[in-house]
Amino acid sequence: MKAVLVEPQQRLVLGDAPDPAAGQGQAVVEVEAAGVGYFDLMNLRNGASSVPGVEVVGRVEDRRRVLALILSGGYAQQVAADADQLYPVPDTLDPADVVALGVNAMVAEGAVRRAAVAPGERVLVRGASGGIGVLATQIAHARGAEVTAVTSSAEYGERLRILGAAKIVDRTRERPEETYDVIIDTAAGPQVREHLELLRPNGRYVLCGGTAGVPEPEAFEPLMRDFHKSPTLFAFSLTSVSPEERRKSWDRVLKLVADGQLSAVLDRTFPLGEAAAALQHVEQGKSFGKVVLLNE
Numbered sequence: 001m002k003a004v005l006v007e008p009q010q011r012l013v014l015g016d017a018p019d020p021a022a023g024q025g026q027a028v029v030e031v032e033a034a035g036v037g038y039f040d041l042m043n044l045r046n047g048a049s050s051v052p053g054v055e056v057v058g059r060v061e062d063r064r065r066v067l068a069l070i071l072s073g074g075y076a077q078q079v080a081a082d083a084d085q086l087y088p089v090p091d092t093l094d095p096a097d098v099v100a101l102g103v104n105a106m107v108a109e110g111a112v113r114r115a116a117v118a119p120g121e122r123v124l125v126r127g128a129s130g131g132i133g134v135l136a137t138q139i140a141h142a143r144g145a146e147v148t149a150v151t152s153s154a155e156y157g158e159r160l161r162i163l164g165a166a167k168i169v170d171r172t173r174e175r176p177e178e179t180y181d182v183i184i185d186t187a188a189g190p191q192v193r194e195h196l197e198l199l200r201p202n203g204r205y206v207l208c209g210g211t212a213g214v215p216e217p218e219a220f221e222p223l224m225r226d227f228h229k230s231p232t233l234f235a236f237s238l239t240s241v242s243p244e245e246r247r248k249s250w251d252r253v254l255k256l257v258a259d260g261q262l263s264a265v266l267d268r269t270f271p272l273g274e275a276a277a278a279l280q281h282v283e284q285g286k287s288f289g290k291v292v293l294l295n296e
């Protein structure tokens, strides 16, 4: 099969690789589309040498279409996946759209649930134009929250309004000034502190990503200073979620899609052979939604 191989200096090239064999409790997936994300970029920066890619959509032996979550190897024509990490996909959905949901939808859905977002609450989403952010915005809106999306341009703001954001903050020109019941933060970085300070009494802050880097330890000082407001800080990673809970989350995501309350947001597709360009595009941080590799 063809797969994206990691050469010295972390150069990505499309080359030949042995067809994967299904081990005990595994299935081989014929990959139609693979997600490209920040996680792949971080792995490569940290020196990973295996074929990148942690989520694919494709068909298994009995021709069922599935979403498969794997540890690596998704940028390929085939990949072996654990059977308990295969999630059903209705044939009515486009494979690229399903990947654009994929892990990001489970993270967004899980973050909104952890925060127990209730109707009428004010929710701030940081990194709103990102793969997770566009979905968190829609899911919080579907729960009846008033969503403020923090983004980086007027154009993205307009697109986020269409997805359900009631208010927009353009982070290149302004800072949020209201207070919030819930903050869903995929960016983290030095601005965690000033955002923690925006929590209302009994507010919940869900950290679920770090595109802007790791916050200083002092960033968390408002948690103690605002003790009287009983703030809650969650760090939420899908890694800690059991396969059974992931399955339930995926079912809820598909239900939201079927009900017309959630749609996949695809930024761009690239052919498998252009994986390096796809990753470079993700690295630029200017995508609106998800970047996907297609096997053509």
Ligand SMILES: NC(=O)c1ccc[n+]([C@@H]2O[C@H](COP(=O)([O-])OP(=O)(O)OC[C@H]3O[C@@H](n4cnc5c(N)ncnc54)[C@H](OP(=O)(O)O)[C@@H]3O)[C@@H](O)[C@H]2O)c1
Pocket (backbone or CB within 6 Å): 037, 038, 039, 103, 104, 107, 126, 127, 128, 129, 130, 131, 132, 133, 150, 151, 152, 153, 156, 171, 186, 187, 189, 207, 208, 209, 210, 211, 212, 236, 237, 238, 239, 282, 285, 286, 287, 289, 290
């Ligand atoms: N918790 C989990 O289980 C889990 C799973 C997968 C990924 N992640 C992590 O979640 C994070 C986001 O992933 P993603 O796929 O949504 O990324 P993405 O598609 O690259 O989007 C990130 C967004 O963050 C915003 N941003 C970038 N730099 C920023 C900065 N300096 N300050 C403030 N905002 C900034 C941008 O949105 P705007 O232009 O709209 O501001 C950008 O579109 C990554 O760190 C990823 O590794 C977590």
